[in-house]
Amino acid sequence: MSWLDVLFLLGLAAAYLLYRADVARRAGRESSQAVYERQERSAMPAMIAGGRLILSETYHRTEVPRRFGARFDQVFMGTDGLLYPVDTKRRGRRAVYGYDQIELSVQAAVLRHGRVPGADAPVAPCGWIRLVCQGTVRYERVELLGDEELANLHARYFAVVRGQVKACGPSTPGACRKCPYLSRCETGQRIVASGQRRVA
Template structure:
C-alpha cells in the first residue's frame, strides 16, 4: 500500500512539475519578445535578472543588472531596459551598461566566472504603442571607467573643475545642478 501511494505521488509530482504553468498570455509575450531580440540573445539563456552585484576592480563599482544573457557561443551580454520614445543610446546609457560589464568581468558569481564577458551590450528600448527595439553598442573598458570614476571623485573633492555638458538636457537631471557653475541649462 505504501509503495502504491509513493508511486502515485511521484507520478502526480512528475506531471505537475513537467507542465508549463504560465498562462497563454505569458507564453505569447515571451514568444513575441524573443522574436524581437537579436538572434544571439533569443537563442541564449537568461542567467541574471534584476540583481545587484559589486566589485572593487577597476574601482569600487556596483551595478543593478536588468538582464544578462549567456549567448550560444559562451559570452555574457548585459542588457539594460529603458522606457523612452527615442531609439538611441546616450552616453549615460553606455556608461551604465559598461559598469555592468566591468562588474561582470571582475565580480561575477562562481558558475558564471568561466564565461567571457562581451565587449558590447544592448539597450532594450520599450516604446509606447511601438515594438520594443534592441540597440547594440560597445562597452567602455576598465581604463575608461577608471578615468570617469577618478574625474567624478575629483569634481566631488573640488580638485577638478566641472565642464559644461554637451546638452542642456544632461544638466536638467543632474543632482549637483544647484551648485554647478557650468550648468548649461541654467546659463542659456
C-alpha cells in the same frame, strides 16, 4: 438513492468543474506567457535570442577596477558563449545616451571581476539597451568601455565633485537638469540657462 447521496454527487460535480476551470485558467495564463516570451525573443538580436538568461533583477559589486555596484536588468549567455548585459529603458523617443554606455560598462566590469553566481564566462565587448518607446521594443547595441576607461571616469567624477576640475558638461542641457550637483556646478547652470533660452 438518498438525498445525502445526491448532495454528495452534486458536491463532487461542483468540485470537478472548479478544478477544470482552474486548469483552463492556468493554461490560458501559461499560453499568454509563452506568447510574450516568443514576441520578446523575436525582437532580440539573434546572439541573445538563441541564448539563455543568466541573471535577472539582481545586484552585485566589485572592487576592480574601482568599487562599483550594478543592478542588472538581465544578463544573457549568448550563442557564442559570451555574457551580454541588457538594460531596459522606457523613453518617449528612441535614443541611447552616453550614460547608458557607462551603466552597461559598469555592469560588464562587475561581471568580469565580481563574484557573480552563474557568470563564469567571458564578457562580450558590447551590451544591449532594450528600448521601450511608444509601445514598441527595440534592442540597441552599445560598445562597452574597458577597465581603464571606467577607472579614469571614476577618478574624474570624484575630482569634479570635490571641485578639483571643472565639469565639461553634456552636449544637451537635459542631463544637467537632472544632475544632483547642479546647484554647485557653474558649468551645468550655464548649460541649463542657455538651453532654457533656446527653448523660449
